[in-house]
Amino acid sequence: MPKRGPLLKFIPAIDRYILRLVLLPMAAVFAIAATLLLLDKMRRLFDFVAVEGGPVGIVFKMLGALIPEYASLAIPLGLLLGILLAFRKLATTSELDVLRAVGLGYGRLLRVPYLITVVLMAVNVALVFYVQPISRYYYEQLEYDLRSGALGASIKVGEFTTLADRMALRIEQSEDEGRRLKGIFARVSDEKGQVLSISAREGNFLATSDSPDTIILRLTDGTIVQDSGGDKQTPRVLSFTRHDLPIDLPRVEEFRARGDAEREYILPELLSIGWSSNESEQKRDASQASFNFRLVEVVMMLLLPLLAVALAIPPKRSTSSLGVFVSIVMVVAYHKVNQYGEDIAALGRLDPILALWGPFVLFAALILWMYYRVAFVPGGQAIGALESWFAKLTKRLRKLVVRKRPAHELAAPE
Numbered sequence: 001m002p003k004r005g006p007l008l009k010f011i012p013a014i015d016r017y018i019l020r021l022v023l024l025p026m027a028a029v030f031a032i033a034a035t036l037l038l039l040d041k042m043r044r045l046f047d048f049v050a051v052e053g054g055p056v057g058i059v060f061k062m063l064g065a066l067i068p069e070y071a072s073l074a075i076p077l078g079l080l081l082g083i084l085l086a087f088r089k090l091a092t093t094s095e096l097d098v099l100r101a102v103g104l105g106y107g108r109l110l111r112v113p114y115l116i117t118v119v120l121m122a123v124n125v126a127l128v129f130y131v132q133p134i135s136r137y138y139y140e141q142l143e144y145d146l147r148s149g150a151l152g153a154s155i156k157v158g159e160f161t162t163l164a165d166r167m168a169l170r171i172e173q174s175e176d177e178g179r180r181l182k183g184i185f186a187r188v189s190d191e192k193g194q195v196l197s198i199s200a201r202e203g204n205f206l207a208t209s210d211s212p213d214t215i216i217l218r219l220t221d222g223t224i225v226q227d228s229g230g231d232k233q234t235p236r237v238l239s240f241t242r243h244d245l246p247i248d249l250p251r252v253e254e255f256r257a258r259g260d261a262e263r264e265y266i267l268p269e270l271l272s273i274g275w276s277s278n279e280s281e282q283k284r285d286a287s288q289a290s291f292n293f294r295l296v297e298v299v300m301m302l303l304l305p306l307l308a309v310a311l312a313i314p315p316k317r318s319t320s321s322l323g324v325f326v327s328i329v330m331v332v333a334y335h336k337v338n339q340y341g342e343d344i345a346a347l348g349r350l351d352p353i354l355a356l357w358g359p360f361v362l363f364a365a366l367i368l369w370m371y372y373r374v375a376f377v378p379g380g381q382a383i384g385a386l387e388s389w390f391a392k393l394t395k396r397l398r399k400l401v402v403r404k405r406p407a408h409e410l411a412a413p414e
Contacts, residue, residue, distance in 0.1 A: 014104065018112045021089060026082025026116075033074040038063055041070075049146065058142060065139035068132040073335070075124050076301055080327055083113045083308035088323070091313045106309055106375045113305045121301050128294045129267035137258045144255050163247055166190065169217075180204055184219060186245060197225040198245065206244075217245040262290035262346070282348065289345035292352040293338055296360050300334070303367045310370035310382040326383060334363055 011019075045059045087109075090096040099109065160170045172183025186198040200222030205215055222243065226236040258264050265273065265287065273279050274287035307330070311323030341355035370382035 014099070014109075015112045018086060018109065019116075021086035022082045022113060022116060024082075025085040026078045029081040030074050030078030033077050034067070034070050037070040037073070038066070041066060058146060062139055062142050065135045065142065068127050068135045072124055072127045072132060072297070075120050075127075076297075076304060077328070077331060079117060079120055079301065080304045080308050080331060081324065082116075083305050084312045084324060084327055086113075087309050087312035088314070088321075092319055096313070106371075110305050110309065113308070117301055117305055121298055124298050124301065128298065129270075133258075133264045133266050137264045140260075140264075141255050167247065169247075184217075184222070186217075188245070193228075195227045197227070198243070199223050200243070215247055217247050219243045219245060262286045265290070267291075285348045285352070286346040288352045289342045289355070292345070292356045293342040296338060296356045297335070300360065300363070303364055304331075306371040307367045310367065310374045313374050313381070315381060316379075323383065330363075334359065 042059065042063060045062055046056075049056070049059050087096065090099070157171050157174050160168050162168055166189050168187045170185045171181050174181055180202065181204060182202045184198075184200045184203050186196075188196040188198065198219065200219035202221070203217055203219040206218055219240070220242055222240055224238040224240065224243070226238065228235075259269070262270070270287050270291040274284055274291055276284070279287075307327065311327045314320045314323065337359050338356060341350070341359060342352075344350045345352040345355040373380035373382050
């Protein structure tokens with residue numbers, strides 16, 4: 001029998017068992033939810049970067065900046081489903097009946113889930129009040145750099161690009177995320193009217209230490225046609241093995257300061273702006289709405305273990321998984337209601353306390369009633385009516401499927 005660690009030996013066996021049951025599905029749900037959100041955003045970012053002509057690597061930087069935002073959504077969902085699936089396993093295997101028969105009530109069984117909830121609440125507070133605003137600002141900055149024409153994002157393969165109003169550049173092919181360019185054509189003009197037409201087999205960009213506003217396009221195996229602009233002068237043609245072409249970078253305006261939107265403010269800034277008499281009423285309303293939205297999303301996590309238990313216990317002699325579906329619908333719907341309440345409160349049409357804490361009180365009352373039905377009413381079911389309707393619907397669907405099957409499939413084998 002494997003030896004337990006020095007800390008685990010002080011934890012009761014039932015708590016260690018529940019901990020194992022909760023952690024595995026919770027981690028799996030968190031990973032799946034975060035991955036699905038990132039994959040959906042990744043597809044849009046690839047389309048956006050392709051249109052703007054940017055390097056592929058910036059997509060992963062932008063996705064990295066969105067991880068805190070998606071994690072704040074995936075953590076409550078993972079917590080809820082982790083506890084729900086753990087208690088559902090206890091219920092469907094009759095282990096829950098045995099535990100309750102020996103005197104362990106739901107309050108005792110929820111000790112470990114609530115310890116996990118407190119830890120995840122602390123993580124979520126750090127995310128929504130500190131990490132997420134900074135990462136969101138970084139995401140907006142990356143998007144601005146991509147739109148504004150930073151080099152590597154402004155030169156599109158297969159199209160002519162104008163740089164500094166005196167150079168036209170076209171690249172046929174790009175490899176290694178822009179490090180190796182093939183099929184290069186450049187047309188450069190100066191103030192004296194002289195025009196250089198340059199073609200090269202390949203090239204690459206090099207940074208210069210002298211000036212951050214100038215880079216070098218190093219060309220390999222090409223030709224330069226020099227036209228001085230005179231009618232009688234014949235253009236000069238030169239061949240080269242290597243040629244360095246200086247390029248002046250377009251001037252890009254400095255990105256705005258953080259705080260264009262309320263979601264970019266961290267907690268002290270929200271408190272300072274939302275209750276300051278020196279700010280405009282519109283900005284105060286928006287800051288208070290953002291603060292209450294973030295706070296109510298975190299506080300709701302305290303009720304998720306009770307909701308999980310209420311929806312985890314199926315009717316006797318049933319393995320229905322309707323509670324899993326209902327839990328997801330309820331959490332997503334509550335999040336959307338909060339988003340709508342934040343928008344309304346930010347416009348000043350409704351007080352943030354009423355717009356955000358009103359739905360919280362109603363949702364909390366519903367969860368407490370559901371938990372009471374399961375924990376304290378003998379044979380009580382939180383969604384008993386839904387379970388009964390779902391069972392009848394399932395039977396009808398099965399009958400319809402059987403009727404529509406061909407007769408030779410329904411015949412018994414000889």
